[in-house]
Amino acid sequence: MLTRVKSAVAGFMGGIMTGGSTGGGGNPCSELPLKFPYMRPEFLGLSPDEIECSADHIARPILILKETGRLPWATGYAEVINAGKSALNEDQACCEVVVARRRPVSYCPPSTPSKTPIAKRRSSLPNGEGLGLRMVHSKLGEESEGLVFHYWALFDGHAGSGAAVVASRMLQHHIACQLQVVIEILRNLARLPPTVLGEEPDKCPYLQGDTPGPHRALTRAASLRGAAGAPGSPCTTPPPPRFFTEKKIQHESLVIGAIENAFKEMDAQIEREKQVYNISGGCTALTVVYLLGKLYVGNAGDSRAIIIRNNEIIPMSTEFTPESERQRLQFLGFMQPHLLGNEFTHLEFPRRVQKKEVGKRMLCRDFTMNGWAYKTIEDEDLKFPLIYGEGKKARVLATIGVTRGFGDHDLKVHDSNIYIKPFLSCCPEVKVYNLMQYEHGADDVLVMGTDGLWDVLSNQEVAEAVTTFLTNCDPDDLHRYTMAAQDLVMRARGVLRDRGWRITNERLGSGDDISVFIIPLMYGNRQPWNTKICWCFIFL
Numbered sequence: 001m002l003t004r005v006k007s008a009v010a011g012f013m014g015g016i017m018t019g020g021s022t023g024g025g026g027n028p029c030s031e032l033p034l035k036f037p038y039m040r041p042e043f044l045g046l047s048p049d050e051i052e053c054s055a056d057h058i059a060r061p062i063l064i065l066k067e068t069g070r071l072p073w074a075t076g077y078a079e080v081i082n083a084g085k086s087a088l089n090e091d092q093a094c095c096e097v098v099v100a101r102r103r104p105v106s107y108c109p110p111s112t113p114s115k116t117p118i119a120k121r122r123s124s125l126p127n128g129e130g131l132g133l134r135m136v137h138s139k140l141g142e143e144s145e146g147l148v149f150h151y152w153a154l155f156d157g158h159a160g161s162g163a164a165v166v167a168s169r170m171l172q173h174h175i176a177c178q179l180q181v182v183i184e185i186l187r188n189l190a191r192l193p194p195t196v197l198g199e200e201p202d203k204c205p206y207l208q209g210d211t212p213g214p215h216r217a218l219t220r221a222a223s224l225r226g227a228a229g230a231p232g233s234p235c236t237t238p239p240p241p242r243f244f245t246e247k248k249i250q251h252e253s254l255v256i257g258a259i260e261n262a263f264k265e266m267d268a269q270i271e272r273e274k275q276v277y278n279i280s281g282g283c284t285a286l287t288v289v290y291l292l293g294k295l296y297v298g299n300a301g302d303s304r305a306i307i308i309r310n311n312e313i314i315p316m317s318t319e320f321t322p323e324s325e326r327q328r329l330q331f332l333g334f335m336q337p338h339l340l341g342n343e344f345t346h347l348e349f350p351r352r353v354q355k356k357e358v359g360k361r362m363l364c365r366d367f368t369m370n371g372w373a374y375k376t377i378e379d380e381d382l383k384f385p386l387i388y389g390e391g392k393k394a395r396v397l398a399t400i401g402v403t404r405g406f407g408d409h410d411l412k413v414h415d416s417n418i419y420i421k422p423f424l425s426c427c428p429e430v431k432v433y434n435l436m437q438y439e440h441g442a443d444d445v446l447v448m449g450t451d452g453l454w455d456v457l458s459n460q461e462v463a464e465a466v467t468t469f470l471t472n473c474d475p476d477d478l479h480r481y482t483m484a485a486q487d488l489v490m491r492a493r494g495v496l497r498d499r500g501w502r503i504t505n506e507r508l509g510s511g512d513d514i515s516v517f518i519i520p521l522m523y524g525n526r527q528p529w530n531t532k533i534c535w536c537f538i539f540l
Helices: 001-015 048-054 119-122 162-181 183-188 213-217 219-223 251-272 325-337 459-471 480-493 522-526
Strands: 078-079 093-101 133-139 147-158 280-293 292-302 302-309 313-314 361-364 375-376 429-434 447-449 495-497 500-502 512-522 531-540
Touching: 001 512, 078 093, 078 480, 093 162, 093 512, 093 522, 119 219, 119 447, 133 162, 147 162, 147 447, 162 183, 162 251, 183 251, 183 292, 213 280, 251 280, 251 292, 302 459, 302 522, 313 459, 447 480, 459 480, 480 512
Parallel strands: 093 531
Antiparallel strands: 078 512, 093 147, 133 531, 147 280, 280 292, 292 429, 302 313, 302 447, 361 375, 447 512, 495 500
16 A cells, blocks of 8 residues: 555656556557547648647747638637647647537437447447538528537647547537537527427416416316316416426526536547547546527636636636545545545545554544544544645546546556546536627637646736737737737747746746637627538438
8 A cells, every 4th residue: 555655646746647558457558549640730730740840849839820710700729739748739629610400309319328239339430420410511591400609629638649639529529419409499599498308388378487367276186187178279278287396497508408418428438439449548628619699618627718808807617626626526435435445535634644643633624624623533544635735736546636527537546446537527517608798899808728828827917918919909900819829828838948938027837738719709799600611510
């Protein structure tokens, strides 16, 4: 035990996360083919030689868009590789305009478990066929049957780029697939979503919450005997009253649910396909979906998104780290102690407990507490804590510094058989911003960045940098957002000096991969999708 803990702590102190190679079972990843080849974001339009040159850990060139028109809404993008943390840039990015086509009512999305051999076989196809999708190029008009959404995403990989590459290619497919089931509901905002798919509740005012007249006085006994008319008759007589309150679900809740299910399906796909493809490591995910006038920001990990509007900063995500999710992790360890392998304790102490302190009273807290209280130390408390360290050095099971994302299915505690994955969640937090409530100007933007940006720059510093840069640019210059993204990445990376990469006030610059989107919000008010050339996802 002591040897294992020392090894784990050594890895933790060095900031090195144990990779999937320590996991047991299955074929070695190196013997399996890649699901998708490694590449930089497709919209950058880089040649193989340019991709190779971008991986210079000494010069660390900042990559930007060659053509502003390659991304919708004149979105700006910039990225830079790390200072030697990993051989490749493990960040990935995606930006697309997507159309989800209506599916038959009888169709069940992948979130409904299916164990048939056909489902298993099709889910492994690399082009989205397993989702019942194919991609065609078409031009949309007002009469289009599809539901258009804009999609931006950042994926921060660790212990390899495999999971990030796969997620950057497939997550938008899963979101489109989930939305296809509720297209007709979302296209008719005048009606509340039915509780049961296929029902039309607003044909009966009673079901819409309107006063049902004298029928409201029906007794419980009468309702049990039945008060509705004959099957198929017009809805002149309201159905019997219900003895429970039926929630009125809003349309945006369906979109949030679609995004949440898509994240779960993405993680499940990675788990399945690791058996036949080399999908290394894991990744965090930060996505923005623009649909029907609203931005849906989904985050699973420690990337961050903020809106800068009229010099106001609006946080649009929450970082999920061992510290921020302490109580969830501790509760899981308490409820399922076998996951701790008899080597970790779910309790948190200010420092490691020593053998000589058994019997003494030390500050401690568990999953029920935000504060601290004194506890009599027992032999069980000598185990290594489930969560150890502070800030960016905090680790779960002395191994990993993020608590949400995709992948990491084979990751284990060093030199043990304790899996990390049960403590990790792929479920995102989704926040909604209604673009139609405000008239946005040319300097109002949403900034998305991986943790390499936020490790060294605060929300305020980022907002001031972006606002200052955009103010000094021509408002009609569509390239301004790309240049602002480049400036932001440069500020976080810093300049290479004798003592390493340094930023303002000689602070240490970011040595991590950095990826940034700057999305101007004024285009959301203009609803530009009617004339865009889009990738359409059509049911086969």
